[in-house]
Amino acid sequence: xxxxxxxxxxxxxxxxxxxxxxxxxxxxxxxxxxxxxxxxxxxxxxxxxxxxxxxxxxxxxxxxxxxxxxxxxxxxxxxxxxxxxxxxxxxxxxxxxxxxxxxxxxxxxxxxxxxxxxxxxxxxxxxxxxxxxxxxxxxxxxxxxxxxxxxxxxxxxxxxxxxxxxxxxxxxxxxxxxxxxxxxxxxxxxxxxxxxxxxxxxxxxxxxxxxxxxxxxxxxxxxxxxxxxxxxxxxxxxxxxxxxxxxxxxxxxxxxxxxxxxxxxxxxxxxxxxxxxxxxxxxxxxxxxxxxxxxxxxxxxxxxxxxxxxxxxxxxxxxxxxxxxxxxxxxxxxxxxxxxxxxxxxxxxxxxxxxxxxxxxxxxxxxxxxxxxxxxxxxxxxxxxxxxxxxxxxxxxxxxxxxxxxxxxxxxxxxxxxxxxxxxxxxxxxxxxxxxxxxxxxxxxxxxxxxx
Amino acid sequence: xxxxxxxxxxxxxxxxxxxxxxxxxxxxxxxxxxxxxxxxxxxxxxxxxxxxxxxxxxxxxxxxxxxxxxxxxxxxxxxxxxxxxxxxxxxxxxxxxxxxxxxxxxxxxxxxxxxxxxxxxxxxxxxxxxxxxxxxxxxxxxxxxxxxxxxxxxxxxxxxxxxxxxxxxxxxxxxxxxxxxxxxxxxxxxxxxxxxxxxxxxxxxxxxxxxxxxxxxxxxxxxxxxxxxxxxxxxxxxxxxxxxxxxxxxxxxxxxxxxxxxxxxxxxxxxxxxxxxxxxxxxxxxxxxxxxxxxxxxxxxxxxxxxxxxxxxxxxxxxxxxxxxxxxxxxxxxxxxxxxxxxxxxxxxxxxxxxxxxxxxxxxxxxxxxxxxxxxxxxxxxxxxxxxxxxxxxxxxxxxxxxxxxxxxxxxxxxxxxxxxxxxxxxxxxxxxxxxxxxxxxxxxxxxxxxx
Numbered sequence: 001x002x003x004x005x006x007x008x009x010x011x012x013x014x015x016x017x018x019x020x021x022x023x024x025x026x027x028x029x030x031x032x033x034x035x036x037x038x039x040x041x042x043x044x045x046x047x048x049x050x051x052x053x054x055x056x057x058x059x060x061x062x063x064x065x066x067x068x069x070x071x072x073x074x075x076x077x078x079x080x081x082x083x084x085x086x087x088x089x090x091x092x093x094x095x096x097x098x099x100x101x102x103x104x105x106x107x108x109x110x111x112x113x114x115x116x117x118x119x120x121x122x123x124x125x126x127x128x129x130x131x132x133x134x135x136x137x138x139x140x141x142x143x144x145x146x147x148x149x150x151x152x153x154x155x156x157x158x159x160x161x162x163x164x165x166x167x168x169x170x171x172x173x174x175x176x177x178x179x180x181x182x183x184x185x186x187x188x189x190x191x192x193x194x195x196x197x198x199x200x201x202x203x204x205x206x207x208x209x210x211x212x213x214x215x216x217x218x219x220x221x222x223x224x225x226x227x228x229x230x231x232x233x234x235x236x237x238x239x240x241x242x243x244x245x246x247x248x249x250x251x252x253x254x255x256x257x258x259x260x261x262x263x264x265x266x267x268x269x270x271x272x273x274x275x276x277x278x279x280x281x282x283x284x285x286x287x288x289x290x291x292x293x294x295x296x297x298x299x300x301x302x303x304x305x306x307x308x309x310x311x312x313x314x315x316x317x318x319x320x321x322x323x324x325x326x327x328x329x330x331x332x333x334x335x336x337x338x339x340x341x342x343x344x345x346x347x348x349x350x351x352x353x354x355x356x357x358x359x360x361x362x363x364x365x366x367x368x369x370x371x372x373x374x375x376x377x378x379x380x381x382x383x384x385x386x387x388x389x390x391x392x393x394x395x396x397x398x399x400x401x402x403x404x405x406x407x408x409x410x411x412x413x414x415x416x417x418x419x420x421x422x423x424x425x426x427x428x429x430x431x432x433x434x435x436x437x438x439x440x441x442x443x444x445x446x447x448x449x450x451x452x
Numbered sequence: 453x454x455x456x457x458x459x460x461x462x463x464x465x466x467x468x469x470x471x472x473x474x475x476x477x478x479x480x481x482x483x484x485x486x487x488x489x490x491x492x493x494x495x496x497x498x499x500x501x502x503x504x505x506x507x508x509x510x511x512x513x514x515x516x517x518x519x520x521x522x523x524x525x526x527x528x529x530x531x532x533x534x535x536x537x538x539x540x541x542x543x544x545x546x547x548x549x550x551x552x553x554x555x556x557x558x559x560x561x562x563x564x565x566x567x568x569x570x571x572x573x574x575x576x577x578x579x580x581x582x583x584x585x586x587x588x589x590x591x592x593x594x595x596x597x598x599x600x601x602x603x604x605x606x607x608x609x610x611x612x613x614x615x616x617x618x619x620x621x622x623x624x625x626x627x628x629x630x631x632x633x634x635x636x637x638x639x640x641x642x643x644x645x646x647x648x649x650x651x652x653x654x655x656x657x658x659x660x661x662x663x664x665x666x667x668x669x670x671x672x673x674x675x676x677x678x679x680x681x682x683x684x685x686x687x688x689x690x691x692x693x694x695x696x697x698x699x700x701x702x703x704x705x706x707x708x709x710x711x712x713x714x715x716x717x718x719x720x721x722x723x724x725x726x727x728x729x730x731x732x733x734x735x736x737x738x739x740x741x742x743x744x745x746x747x748x749x750x751x752x753x754x755x756x757x758x759x760x761x762x763x764x765x766x767x768x769x770x771x772x773x774x775x776x777x778x779x780x781x782x783x784x785x786x787x788x789x790x791x792x793x794x795x796x797x798x799x800x801x802x803x804x805x806x807x808x809x810x811x812x813x814x815x816x817x818x819x820x821x822x823x824x825x826x827x828x829x830x831x832x833x834x835x836x837x838x839x840x841x842x843x844x845x846x847x848x849x850x851x852x853x854x855x856x857x858x859x860x861x862x863x864x865x866x867x868x869x870x871x872x873x874x875x876x877x878x879x880x881x882x883x884x885x886x887x888x889x890x891x892x893x894x895x896x897x898x899x900x901x902x903x904x
Contacts (some may be wrong), residue, residue: 014458018462109772139592143595398484
C-alpha cells in the first residue's frame with residue numbers, strides 16, 4: 001500500500017469506527033454465534049494472490065462483526081495461526097484444524113514464547129516425576145532441573161531460566177555458530193551423571209548476533225529420546241520459511257514441542273505479533289489453568305464449552321487480557337497474498353547478497369559468517385579497536401545505523417536489511433558511505449603510524 | 453470527543469502518518485537528543501483543564517519527533533507515570549522525578565505487574581538469605597518461600613505463584629471481604645513456626661468479585677516489620693483515586709513496595725495500559741537484568757548511560773519489546789484534563805448509587821456488599837438457583853450483560869458501570885428490564901409451587 005492508498009483507506013477506516021460508535025447502542029450486547037462459528041466461514045489457507053481492501057472489509061462485516069469481540073477475536077486467531085502454519089509448511093501436528101491437539105497463539109514477543117514454553121515444560125516434567133515418586137516436592141525437583149541453549153541464543157532465554165527458577169546452561173557452538181547434537185549429548189551425559197534432570201532445550205534458527213542456525217536434525221532426536229522439551233526460537237528467520245527455497249532451514253521442526261517466530265519482525269505485520277505453536281495444547285494449558293467463576297463466559301457457555309472449537313487463550317500465556325491482533329495478520333495476508341509476501345522476503349535476501357558482494361570486492365574488509373537471509377556480518381580486516389572506531393564514526397554520522405556484535409573474540413558490524421521500502425540504491429549508498437568513513441579512518445591511522 | 457470530532461481528527465492523523473511515511477527517507481536515522489532531554493520540555497504534572505488536539509499535535513512535532521523512537525518512548529513513559537502518580541497523590545518515593553529511586557512503568561496487564569513484583573521480591577529475598585548464609589541454594593530457599601493474598605484476590609495472583617514456583621496462601625477475609633492485619637499475622641506466625649519464609653503479599657484494592665478493599669493500614673506495617681514485599685493490586689479501583697474523596701481508600705500505600713492499577717479499565721486509555729510503580733527500581737532491575745551487546749544503545753550511549761535520566765525498561769518487565777503506550781496517556785490526560793477525568797469517575801459512581809437505590813427500593817432484592825465505586829452486587833432474596841435462573845434469563849435476552857460471582861456461599865449478580873457513554877437512562881432501563889424478567893421468573897416459580 002502506498003501513501004496515497006493509505007490516505008484513502010485510512011480515512012474510510014476512521015469513518016467505519018465513527019459509524020460503529022454512533023450506532024453501538026443499537027447493537028446486541030452479546031453475539032448469537034456458537035463456538036466454532038468462524039472457521040467454516042473463511043478459507044482454510046491464505047490466498048496466493050492479493051485481495052482488495054474492499055473485499056476484506058465486506059468480510060469484516062459478514063464474518064467478524066457478528067461474533068464481536070471475544071469469539072471472533074479468539075477464533076480468527078486460531079485460524080490465522082493455522083494459515084501461517086501452512087504458509088511455512090509446519091507439520092500437521094502443530095495446527096489446530098477442526099480437531100487437532102496442537103495449535104497456535106499470538107504472544108507479545110519471542111521472549112514471552114520462550115518463557116511460556118519453559119514453564120509448560122517445567123510443569124510437565126514435575127508432574128511426570130511426581131507421578132513416578134509421589135514423595136518428591138516441587139522444590140526438590142526444580143533444584144535438579146536444567147535447561148539448555150546455545151552460547152549464541154538470545155539473552156531472553158537466559159532470562160526465562162532466571163524467571164522460571166531453573167538452571168540454564170549455554171552449550172558451545174561449532175565454527176559456524178551452530179549448536180550440534182554432539183555438544184548437546186556431551187553436556188547431557190555430564191549433567192545426568194551429576195544427578196541433574198535435563199528437561200528443556202531452546203534451539204535457535206537465525207541467531208541475533210549472526211543469523212546462524214542450530215542443527216535441528218541432530219538436536220531433535222536427542223531431545224525426543226531424552227524426554228526434553230524442544231522449543232525452537234526463529235524470531236527473525238521464521239518469516240523466510242514461507243519461501244520454499246528457505247524452508248529446508250526449518251527441517252527438524254517435526255521433533256519440536258513448540259515453535260515460535262515473529263511476523264512483526266519480517267512479515268509486514270505491525271508490532272507486536274509473535275506467533276507460537278505447540279504440538280500438545282494441553283501441556284501449555286496445564287501450566288497456567290486456573291478457573292474462577294468471573295472468567296467464565298456465561299452466555300457463550302450455554303453450549304457446553306469445547307476447547308477444540310474455541311480455545312481459552314488466557315491459559316496459553318502470561319497476561320490474561322488480550323488484543324485482537326489476528327486482524328492484523330488477516331489483513332496483511334489477504335492484501336499481499338502469499339506470493340507478494342514471498343517476493344518481499346526474496347527481495348531483502350537478494351539485497352543482503354548484493355551488500356555481501358560489495359564487501360567481498362573490497363580487500364580491506366571481510367565477511368564474518370555465511371549470509372543466509374537479510375543480515376550481513378562484516379568487519380575491517382584488523383583490530384577490534386579499528387572496527388569499534390568505524391562503528392562509532394558510522395553511527396555518529398547518523399546516515400545509517402548499525403548494531404554490532406561479538407563473534408568469539410571479534411567485534412563485528414552487522415548490516416540488517418529490514419525496511420519495507422529498501423531498494424538497491426540504499427544498499428549502494430550505505431556501502432559507499434561506509435567505505436568513505438573507513439578510508440578516512442584508515443588514512444588517519446596510517447598517518448598516526450607514520451608519525452610514531 | 454464525539455464522533456464528528458473523531459472523524460475530523462482521525463483523518464488528520466491519517467494524513468500525518470502518510471506524510472511521515474512519504475518523508476521518512478529525508479530524516480536522520482538516529483536522534484540528536486541527550487538522555488533526559490524530554491522531561492524539561494513538558495510540564496511536571498497533568499493539566500487541570502482540557503487542551504486542544506491541535507496544541508498536543510504541535511507538541512508531538514516539537515517534543516516527540518526529535519527523540520523518535522526509543523528515547524522519546526522511554527522518557528515520555530517515565531514522565532507520564534510521574535504525572536499519573538501525582539494525580540493519585542502517590543508518595544514521592546514512587547516517583548522517578550529527576551533523581552528518585554522509584555518510578556513507574558507501563559505493563560500489559562495487572563497479571564504481569566503482580567508476576568513482575570513477585571519475581572522481584574523472590575530475587576531480593578534469595579539474595580538477602582544467600583548473603584547471610586552463602587551455602588544456601590536458590591532451590592532450598594524457594595522451597596520455603598511463601599506468598600500471601602486474600603481469598604478474594606484475583607486468580608492471576610495464584611497464577612503468579614504458580615509461575616514463580618513458590619507457595620501462595622489465600623488468607624480468609626472478614627465479613628466485608630477485606631483482608632485484615634490480624635488474619636495475616638496469624639498465618640505468618642504459623643508459617644514461620646513451620647519453618648517457612650514469608651516474602652511477598654498482594655493487597656487488593658477493589659476486588660474483582662465485589663470491589664472490597666484490603667486494610668492497607670493494618671497490613672502495611674506488618675509487611676514492613678516482617679521484611680515482606682507488599683504489592684498493591686488496584687487494577688480497577690485505582691482510577692478512582694484521582695478524586696480526592698476516594699483517595700483515602702489508598703491510604704497505607706506508603707508501606708508498599710509496588711503499586712499497580714489499569715488506566716485501561718476506567719481512565720479512558722485504550723487497552724492495554726497497566727501502570728505500575730516501585731519504590732526501589734533497582735529491586736526490579738535486579739530480577740531481570742542481563743546485558744548483551746546487541747541490546748546496547750550505541751549512539752545514545754556515547755554519553756555515559758544514566759539509569760536516572762532514562763531507564764532501560766527491558767529490565768522492568770517480561771517481554772523485551774515495547775510499544776509507545778505512554779502517548780495514549782499523554783493525549784488522554786491533556787485532552788480531558790484532570791477535572792474532566794474526575795467528573796467521569798464521579799458520574800459512574802453516582803450512577804452505581806442510583807442503581808443501588810433502585811435495588812434497595814424493591815423488597816424482593818438485596819444489596820450484597822457496600823457500593824463504593826462503580827460496581828453493584830445484588831441478588832434476589834432467595835436461593836442460588838433462583839439467581840442463576842435470573843442471570844441466565846438476563847444474559848440470554850442480550851439487552852444487558854452481567855457477570856456473576858460467588859460471595860461465600862451466595863451466587864451474586866454484578867452490575868458494572870463501565871461504558872464511556874453510560875447515562876442515567878441506561879441505568880433506569882437496565883433495572884426495569886431486570887425487574888420485568890424477575891417478575892416473570894417469580895410468577896412462574898409461584899405457579900410451579902401452587903401446582904405441586
